[in-house]
Amino acid sequence: MTVSFGHIEDIAELSLIARTCTRCSLSDGRTNVVFGSGAVDADVMVVGEGPGQQEDEQGVPFVGRSGQLLASLLAEVGLERDDVYIANVVKCRPPRNRDPLPAEIDACKPYLRRQIELVDPSVVITLGNFSTKLLLRTTTGITRMRGVAYEWWGRYLVPTFHPAAALRGGERVTNDIRSDLRLVRSIIDGRISSGDEPQTNDVTVSVDQDEESSQMGLFGES
Numbered sequence: 001m002t003v004s005f006g007h008i009e010d011i012a013e014l015s016l017i018a019r020t021c022t023r024c025s026l027s028d029g030r031t032n033v034v035f036g037s038g039a040v041d042a043d044v045m046v047v048g049e050g051p052g053q054q055e056d057e058q059g060v061p062f063v064g065r066s067g068q069l070l071a072s073l074l075a076e077v078g079l080e081r082d083d084v085y086i087a088n089v090v091k092c093r094p095p096r097n098r099d100p101l102p103a104e105i106d107a108c109k110p111y112l113r114r115q116i117e118l119v120d121p122s123v124v125i126t127l128g129n130f131s132t133k134l135l136l137r138t139t140t141g142i143t144r145m146r147g148v149a150y151e152w153w154g155r156y157l158v159p160t161f162h163p164a165a166a167l168r169g170g171e172r173v174t175n176d177i178r179s180d181l182r183l184v185r186s187i188i189d190g191r192i193s194s195g196d197e198p199q200t201n202d203v204t205v206s207v208d209q210d211e212e213s214s215q216m217g218l219f220g221e222s
């Protein structure tokens with residue numbers, strides 16, 4: 001059953017609702033619901049995949065090695081971790097860190113949708129395939145989607161690799177994330193704005209938001 005949190009005006013209230021959520025079977029194995037953290041009025045919002053073991057234990061997203069790398073790469077472009085809002089596609093840890101299932105993503109997406117609406121950032125950064133495919137409603141993988149800022153629901157969306165991929169993939173992946181975060185810096189500094197002519201490293205692409213998808217809203221929900 002589709003649920004909407006459109007009537008919730010306070011992100012702390014939404015977090016309280018999520019804390020006791022049993023909308024999918026990931027609730028069975030969790031220690032904590034990892035709802036989100038950071039500035040609730042942030043200009044930049046980061047959306048990852050799902051909590052790992054340390055996140056599940058602490059109830060905070062991106063506290064493990066991936067989180068440390070993310071914080072360090074954000075700092076390189078002048079963004080402190082506390083200045084951004086960080087959330088995941090699913091709020092409860094999948095067992096043995098497996099990929100979240102479509103039904104679990106579907107059950108959890110109303111929380112993310114309302115988080116984005118309430119934080120209302122200028123730029124959303126999606127980390128990896130799951131958040132990129134969900135928010136851009138695409139089946140194309142992150143390797144082809146990254147490197148570009150998409151105009152998305154009145155803001156920008158910049159997809160990049162998940163920092164866990166950089167921990168596995170080394171300097172090349174890390175440098176690609178660096179490049180994407182420089183794009184984010186350009187947007188928040190006002191060096192890229194809607195209607196600019198695309199340049200090699202400062203590219204904006206409009207996502208097709210046809211009449212049907214406009215009526216349906218973010219991620220195809222009504």
Ligand code: SF4
Nearest residue numbers: 021023024027092108
């Ligand atoms: S993953 Fe999301 S939908 Fe599933 S139980 Fe946790 S908060 Fe609820």
